[in-house]
Amino acid sequence: MSAPPDVALRKDWYRSLYIQVLVGALLGAVVGLLAPGVGAAMEPLGQAFIKLVRMIIDPLVFCTLVVGIAGSRGEAAMGRIGGKALLYFEVMSTLALFIGLGVGFLVQPGAGFQVDPRTLDMAAVAPYVDKGAQHTVSGFLLGIIPDTLVGAFTSGDMVQVLFVSLLTAFALLRLGPTGEPLLRAMEKLEGFVFALARLVMLSAPLGAFGAMAFVVGKFGWHAIGSLLLLIGTLYLAEIAFIVLVLGTMARLCGFSIFKLLRYIKDEILLVIGTSCAESALPGLIPKLEQAGARPAVVRLVVPGGYAFNSDGTNIYLTLAILFIAQATGTHLSFGQLAGLLAVAMLTSKGAGGVSGSSFIALAATLSVVPDLPLAGIALILGIDRFLSEARSTTNMIGNAVATLVVAKWEGALDMERLKAALDGENTSLERSIPCKLR
Template sequence: MQLHDLRVTQTAPTHKPFYRNLYFQVLLAIVVGAVLGHFWPDLGVQMKPLGDAFIKLVKMIIAPVIFLTIVTGLAGMGTLKGVGSVVAKSFGYFLFFSTLALVVGLVVANVVQPGAGMNIDPATLDTKAVAAYAAKAHESTLTGFLMNIIPTTLTSAFNDGDILQVLFVAILFGISVILVGEPARPVVTFCEAATHILFKFVSLLMKVAPIGAFGAFAFTIGKYGIGSIVNLATLVFTFYLTAAIFVLVILGAVCALNGFSVLKLIRYLKAELLLVLGTSSSESALPALMEKMEHAGCKRSVVGLVVPTGYSFNLDGTNIYMTLAALFIAQATNTDLTIGQQLLLLAVAMLSSKGAAGVTGAGFITLAATLSVVPSVPVAGMALILGVDRFMSECRSLTNFIGNAVACVVVSRWEGALDTDRLHKVLGGHELHLMHSHDDKNAA
């Protein structure tokens, strides 16, 4: 059943003062936060609640946004065949590029060798700081991860805010709506109205995003200090450079093959990317990403399935980090790894990256999980990078975010669910808006 259609209209360009643009406000907040954290570190650390409060505000709205977007999107598909097609293509894309990201990290680590010459004795390292991460990694098995997708009750997924649990419930509910058919129309109409309200809610939350970015960045600089990256500058620089190459070259080629520019996509998402940078959390911009992908011409049903799923299964930045950091530790501790051992490391990382998906500090936890299974590399070596992990977390989040935006557009195109004219206009900077109109079959 066709429940709604979309009409695109183009409005006259609006020229807001630059200081009213969200990206400028967030950028200014990051700069001010960095200055505060650097020159008054104690005061910077005290700003942490501002960042935490904003992230809590966003997480509060993520579950209902995902649920309503998926339900209305699946209802618009009208058939189960369409749902299966999107899921199959999404996971095929995720598996290929997640594996490719691991391989890229492995290759770069072997070529650059950022840990060579450090000659660290693992026995001299203080492992107390990484013990908690190792414990969480031990708990985050693949079986436990799969079991955790099923919520204890229908409502507990929303209470806990677990993205995959909400996704699981939403897909089952959406499929049920399709099977019920016409009698479900009132429910879908309600969900569509609620979706508009929630996205307006999101736009209100984004107005305080600069405050959250300021607090989070002031804390990061105040707590860890820019000087903490000097000793491990080679690793940090190598990781950022590798992530940039992955985004601009590999994902850039994917975008070009699918008829759009990754640079224009990044420009379109600049405010959200700055928010991710400021908060070191890609989740902080999840609702805004879903709204912007639909605004750019991706069908709501595809956006609702690809973006939330990608947040757990399409972590390009995290995967680059895992193999690069693991080999850095091996090189720093003079641990020689054969090609076979490195391939084993890659295979384990493929599984562990899914086992700890969605866990706070997932990048560090997945690294601990990987090293615990590959005994050749000492887990104690993680203490070497703990001090700069926060700075690399920002790059992980940015790369993950861009990777999921690209995946959404590509899968939409594969599904024939992409308005390419609208995409090019939006990425080109034109001011567009969507007009939703309900289609009453009885009026036809």
């Protein structure tokens, strides 16, 4: 006779990705503390995992979007969902900016620094400043269109992948029955890409080990002491946004933010361990479908959120701007602050998918106020890895909440399945509700 489910679950606890990544990260921290040189040398392990994840993200986004939209048979419905998602993204992004602003003014993490901008080294941040200068409204809009159809998959820019995916999906919809063979082939390709993603995720514990060993080995706990207040302020702001803003939206839609965090704990720990929000994407999509959100909604909102819904990055931008202003003794007028916030809404999206994107976005935002020294970003370059963990995790959680909220608005969320999933009851991926929309 087979063991009861709860016994089997306890017996196989070590197979949980959450446990494996946690163990990997803890071992990495121990190695970094006891043998800093060895820990710093582990950086390639973390980088290799992130490269593996980014290798599969573009085809994963392409397949899920095309199958989700083309399989829905509802071009108007998908346009409606996309419109609701974009509206939600902009409202949440704006609230995130104000949360960061409020916490930054309250705590004032840079007030005691009194740094002379002339003493800062611009050489270390020059590449980010140069790229940040390229971020204009027209540049962002033109950057959505790739040079070639396949070029979107080699540019590293998810916005371009989204653009090509949407064109492909709507083209298949226009073909009607003629496009059925292509859609069936795309569904098979999607299955292959998810199988590939599952193989890549097997290396997640090793990636978390390498990333944590490198950070602790290179910086040590003492190296961040002088900037600990900024790190703590960012984490405070991110937690406040998750609990207060996202928690309120979750409650209005009939579920608990804390139960959702428990449900996606594997993905949260993976993002914290690797400092890469994209690492959660392969697991987040099937989990949200399993929780009762209609696949067509999940496959449109989740990838769209990764490109346009950067709540954590927006909080980081406002806090970093205030920190640099406070640390260098630069007074910002109301008009300058309003201009910075308006530009931050654009730059947080325009830098998506680019290496060092948050620093590029920060440099582009700072450039609109000449009084604010660009060299100030050198103050936070050394601790950016610690800041990245917070903003990446918030970005991922924000996208999970956005998907469930939009699904609820659209009448495409099975509340019984959601309750069962968040309460820890067993649900099957095979029972996912159909893609067809009303």
